[in-house]
Amino acid sequence: MKMGNQPFPLASREEHPEDTLIRLGTLEIGGRRPVVMAGPCSVEGRDALIDIALTLKHLGADVLRGGAFKPRSSPYSFQGLGEEGLKYLADARAITGMPVVSEVMEPQAVGLVAEYVDILQVGARSMQNYALLRAVGHSHRPVLLKRGFSNTVEEWLLAAEYILSAGNPNVILCERGIRTFETATRNTLDLNAVPVARYLSHLPVIVDPSHGTGYSRYVIPMARAAIAAGAHGLIVEVHPEPDKALSDGQQSLTPTEFRQMVSQIHKVHDAIEDFVVTSI
Amino acid sequence: MKMGNQPFPLASREEHPEDTLIRLGTLEIGGRRPVVMAGPCSVEGRDALIDIALTLKHLGADVLRGGAFKPRSSPYSFQGLGEEGLKYLADARAITGMPVVSEVMEPQAVGLVAEYVDILQVGARSMQNYALLRAVGHSHRPVLLKRGFSNTVEEWLLAAEYILSAGNPNVILCERGIRTFETATRNTLDLNAVPVARYLSHLPVIVDPSHGTGYSRYVIPMARAAIAAGAHGLIVEVHPEPDKALSDGQQSLTPTEFRQMVSQIHKVHDAIEDFVVTSI
Amino acid sequence: MKMGNQPFPLASREEHPEDTLIRLGTLEIGGRRPVVMAGPCSVEGRDALIDIALTLKHLGADVLRGGAFKPRSSPYSFQGLGEEGLKYLADARAITGMPVVSEVMEPQAVGLVAEYVDILQVGARSMQNYALLRAVGHSHRPVLLKRGFSNTVEEWLLAAEYILSAGNPNVILCERGIRTFETATRNTLDLNAVPVARYLSHLPVIVDPSHGTGYSRYVIPMARAAIAAGAHGLIVEVHPEPDKALSDGQQSLTPTEFRQMVSQIHKVHDAIEDFVVTSI
Amino acid sequence: MKMGNQPFPLASREEHPEDTLIRLGTLEIGGRRPVVMAGPCSVEGRDALIDIALTLKHLGADVLRGGAFKPRSSPYSFQGLGEEGLKYLADARAITGMPVVSEVMEPQAVGLVAEYVDILQVGARSMQNYALLRAVGHSHRPVLLKRGFSNTVEEWLLAAEYILSAGNPNVILCERGIRTFETATRNTLDLNAVPVARYLSHLPVIVDPSHGTGYSRYVIPMARAAIAAGAHGLIVEVHPEPDKALSDGQQSLTPTEFRQMVSQIHKVHDAIEDFVVTSI
Incomplete structure (x- = not known):
């Protein structure tokens, strides 16, 4: 089971054969039912966010995603609404009842973000930001840990080990x-x-076909494939008018496409559910 | 639809909206039903090949694969049985009724290989062997064109264009x-x-999860995922005793695992069939 | 001059045709004479550090490098001596007169590290840690910005732009x-x-052939090549007994090899000096 | 010395400690003096080829390069002049006295190409075309073996082993x-x-900075770096009017730039000559 030279005892299935199940209210992440996280790339405004959240809830989303702090390659790109965006996310949660996931980019901001959101996202560029991993490891919130875009699976699990070894099992x-x-x-x-x-x-594994492919036309087939491969869920970008999104419009599904995706992945899941449990 | 600067008019869906359907007797490749090609990495002997072919036919394989000419990184590795291997493949076809696919590695050998097999395979290392592409383009046999392990999809379609423009539409x-x-x-x-x-x-697309992952334990989940992504079929390595294979044993399924794979991919296919047709 | 869609006006040569020259006392980085930064991967102890620093100074090093805070893939690997290591670096500077460079891994630590060192290093894993980039951008210390191991040159220059736009031109x-x-x-x-x-x-560019190759036997040829390509300097790992290093011994030069490297790169530089200035 | 599992005894320095020296008339490839191969990407016409050959000879080129059979991703791109191009190359050799290198793309063409040229080039796309490797291995002409654009050094040496084991040591x-x-x-x-x-x-190693970088402005610095790293020579594209080249104009040097390159690499070589011999 060891690929390199570095053990990850807390993340390892060898030492923890049972799948980890993370509970958020009545929602289970890592269980049999695939979880769907959806929302706009960036939080762009309160009303728009609540509108899309209500739509997504109605169409089968389990968790609302939305970026308030945005990691951008250029200092001159839109950096997100910051705490104001977090407040809108909290408002959307209050109205829809959906838990919320959003990215945290620096150790000092963990407390602030954790006040507003249910799941702390560590982005791909931050996967080896060890101070941040330790900080979210000290939080009581579950952490969604994106794989770095050039990191091996072993390094990903070692990054998870930083969080687990700081005391956060989720x-x-x-x-x-x-x-x-x-x-x-x-x-x-x-x-x-x-x-x-x-x-x-033993940790739950979800897939982001929106960033993974970059084009909305490939999101649905790759979402189906992710579930067929055994993923515990998906996180996708949805925008009511992708052409007008402030970021990543090209890869955002419309609500109609999102509904199709939800329907299809559940059919795939129903078809293979018994195999996944026994074959992995 | 153009990604680079180089058009591929014959391979392009834009110019040929309908899916290409390739017929081998009663078998259709590129149609609604996923096609399963299976067999040992290398043809190792006549009796062993016929045994595994009968087993695979019984378990749901549509096409028998097996290497007679093997591309090997080292000149000192086992290079395959050559024409003798082709004869065994033809024997296995005669006995089982399954069409046969095998690799051809050089232009001069196309005639010989085409005498024995139903589908000519162009391997990943040969994807930009233009003399070979032209030679199989002049053959009347369908061609299975593997994507080079560092080629873009555009280059892959341009390689197909070499074959199509030489007169072979399949x-x-x-x-x-x-x-x-x-x-x-x-x-x-x-x-x-x-x-x-x-x-x-518009060309049919199949997937090889055996070479693609290199470990038999990942073949079934990735086979399911391939079908869910919209693939028209699979090509997998199966060996009665993977530990004793002359090449690539680590990635070969046992017959029991193969049966599980066939069952699972058909369930995935049944679940998504209607979506694939309409969504791509 | 634009490769992607994102301008980097402060880092761009188009807008600032003259090479940037960074001065540390009498040392110039970005000028005609190549700068050599050298030292152990990790600071392992006070006496050992001072010993190697004296040796390196004698052999032609301009800047002493040494890790006090170490980014490690595993939480269980040696993480460096922390502030104690910084104190040893400051001691080595006091004794040798060489300026010191060391890595800072989180925004909150910038003030602390800047107290002890002359150049703040942002490591490859932190190249898109935007909070850290802004924090070092607010420091008065020059910053050595390593390219992320899967980042494009454009992204690297955009990361530099974060620092420059926060007010730090060095x-x-x-x-x-x-x-x-x-x-x-x-x-x-x-x-x-x-x-x-x-x-x-217009920013100075140096090269790290120790991490870049991972084997000490390739460090000298690649150091020569870096200078021939137009680099303004090098940063290399040197250890008196590479076999006993706590980290990265395999890629560390011995002092004898380091002396050879310094001699060779200066000969290369002397040979090409006039061309570099005029040809780039 | 073994990186993977596959030995390359004939190509290995371990078994053949002395550098291989290839002689073409008075020219030595693999010796102390760096060899410069230069010419247009494609042979475009007889007069133009002879003109550039005379110029290159005058400016210090040792070997004339020029493509007669061109590997092109698209079947619709210019494929080279074929045998006519070879004849022009032979004419240029007769007039200038420079040996000639040109690509051969298929086993059956080896005899034809070997009639006209002094060095047979196996292109990057053909590095694992084993039938071609064996065919040039049976030729009496030296072979220039380009590394595949996604092949490891080990695979490259195994490809050389195919040629060496077929009887061609050069x-x-x-x-x-x-x-x-x-x-x-x-x-x-x-x-x-x-x-x-x-x-x-122990085989000679040369570098192609024209294809390697794709932009003429980076060719000279990378040529210098190649020599500094220990390369035995260079192969570069030169065109009298790069803007009008039928292929790859963007990466072609002008004759003036070529003269600068030759001057600079010889200065680099003179500076490091003694080190390369002893340090590798």
């Missing part, structure tokens, strides 16, 4: 695409990571 | 894993290539 | 190897990045 | 860039491959 792994030479997709969504991570670890 | 695309930094799998099976190739082209 | 770019499929070296030192970064930007 | 290794995520260069010229290949093998 880590959700999220595959979101790696960097390769291919240019037809924004990244190369690496679905191999799903069975590999489930073989090596 | 090209089956096969994704088999790309090279990345990840070491937990032998290659990184790139399932994004399935919806991308189906979006850009 | 950024030194450092190429240290990227991730590829190759396994004969630890990383693939990308010397193309030297002329590309010098073409696109 | 193989020149040529690094020409690998595929990575970086987009600022056409490929990522991997100069690490120079010391790695020289450490593992």
Whole structure:
């Protein structure tokens, strides 16, 4: 089970054969039913967020996603609404009852973000930000840990080990695409990571086909494939008018497409449910 | 639909909206029912081949695969049985009724291999062997064109264009894993290539999860995922005793695992059949 | 000069044609004479550090490097001596007169590290840690910004832009190897990045052949090549007894090898000095 | 010295400690003096070829390069002049006295190409075309073996082993860039491959900075770096009017730039000559 030289005893399935189940109210992440997290890339305004949240709840989303603090390659790009965005997310949760996930980018902000959201997201660029991993490890909130776009599965599990060893047992792994030479997709969504991570670890594994492919037309087939590969859920970007999104519109589903995706992944899940449990 | 600067008019879906359907007797490749190609990595002996072929036929395989000419990184590795191996494949076909696919590695050998097999395989290392592409383009046999392990989807479709423009319309695309930094799998099976190739082209697309992952324990989940992503079929390695295979034993399914795979992929297919047709 | 869609006006050579020159006492970084930074991977103890610092000073090093806070993939690996290590570095500077460079891993630690060191290093894993980039951007210390192991040159310059736009004009770019499929070296030192970064930007560019190759036997040839490509300097790991290093011994030069490297790179530099200035 | 599981006894330095020296008339490849191969990407016409050949000879080129059979991703791109191009190359050799190198793309063409040229080039796309490797292995002409753009150094040496084991001892290794995520260069010229290949093998190693970088402005610095890393020579594209080249104009040097390159690499070589011999 060891691939490199570095053990990850707390994340390892060898030492913890049972799947980890993370509970948020009545929601279970890591159980039999696939979890769907959805929302806009960035929180852009209170009314728009509440509108899309109500729609997504109605269409079968379990968790609302939305970026308040946005990691951007350029200092001149839109950096998100910050705490104001977190407040809108909290408002959307109060109205819809859906738990909320949002990214935290620095150790000092963990307390603030944890006040407003139910799941703390550590982004791909932060996967080896060890101070941040320790800080979310000291939080009582579950952590969604995105795989770095050039990190091995072993490094991903070692990053999870930082969080687990700081005292937080509730880590959700999220595959979101790696960097390769291919240019037809924004990244190369690496679905191999799903069975590999489930073989090596007991932690739940979800998949982000929006960032993973970068084009909305590939999101639904790759979402189906993720569930068929054994993923415990998905996180996708949805925007009422993708053309007008402040960021990542090209990869956002419309609400109609989202409804199709939910329907299809549940059919895939129903078809393979018994196999996944026994074959991994 | 154009990604780079180089058009592929014959391979392009834009110019040929209907899916290409390739018929081998009663078998259809590229139609609604997923096709399963299976067999040993290398043809190792006549009796063993016929035994496994009978087993595979019984368990639901549609096409028998087996290497007679083997591309090997080292000149000192087992290079395959050559024409003798082709004869065994033809014998297995005669006995089981299954069509046969095997690799051809050089232009001059196309005539010989085409005498014995039903589908000519162009391997990943040969994807840009233009003399070979032209030679199989002049053959009347369908061609299974594996994607090079560091080629873009656009280059893959341009390689298909070489075959199509030489007069052979029957090209089956096969994704088999790309090279990345990840070491937990032998290659990184790139399932994004399935919806991308189906979006850009009308040619059938199948997937090789055996070479794509390199470990038998990941073959079944990735086979399910391939079908869920919209693949028209699979090609997998099966060996009665993987530990004793002359090549690639680690990635070969046992017959029991193969039966499980067939059952599972058909359930996935049944669940999503209607969506694939309409959503791509 | 624009490669993607994101401008980096402060880092861009187009807008600032003159090379940036960073002065530390009498030392110039970014000028004609190549700068050599050297030292152990990790600070392991006060006496050992002072010993190697004296040796390196004698052998031609300009700046002493040494890790006090170490980014490690595993939470169970040696994490460095922390502030104690910084004190030893400051002691070594007091004794040798050499300026000191060491890594800072989180925004809150910038003040502490800046008290002890002359150049703040932002490591490869932190290249897109935007809070850290802003924090070092508010410091008065020059910053050595390592390229992330899967970041494009454009993203690297955008990371520099974060620092520059926060008010700190003294950024030194450092190429240290990227991730590829190759396994004969630890990383693939990308010397193309030297002329590309010098073409696109006015900032000094140095190269780390120790991390870039991972094997001491390749460090000297790649150090020569870096200078020939136009690099303004090098940062290398040196250990009196590489076999006994707590980290990265395999890639550390002995003092004897270091002396050879210094001699050789100065000969290369003397040979090409006039060309570099005029040809880039 | 073994990196993977596959030995390459004939190519290995362990078994053949002395550098291989290949002689073409009075020219030595693999000796102390760096060899410069230069010419247009494609042979475009007789007069133009002879003109540029005379110029290159005058400016210090040792070998004339020029493509007669061109490997092109698209069947619709210019495929080269074929045998007519070979004749022009032979004419240029007769007039200038320079030996000639040109690519051969298929086993059956080896005899034809070997009639006209002094060095047979196996292109990057053909590095694992085993039938071709065996065919050039049976030729009496030296072979320039380009590294595949996603092949490891070990696979490259195994490809050389195919040629050596077929009876041809005169193989020149040529690094020409690998595929990575970086987009600022056409490929990522991997100069690490120079010391790695020289450490593992006794064969001469040359570098192609034209294909390796894809932009003429980076060719000279990377040519200098290649020599500094220990390369035995270079192969570069030169065109009298790069803007009008039928292929690859963007990466072609003008004759003036070529003269600068030759001058600079000889200065680098003179500076480091003694070190390379003793340090690798």
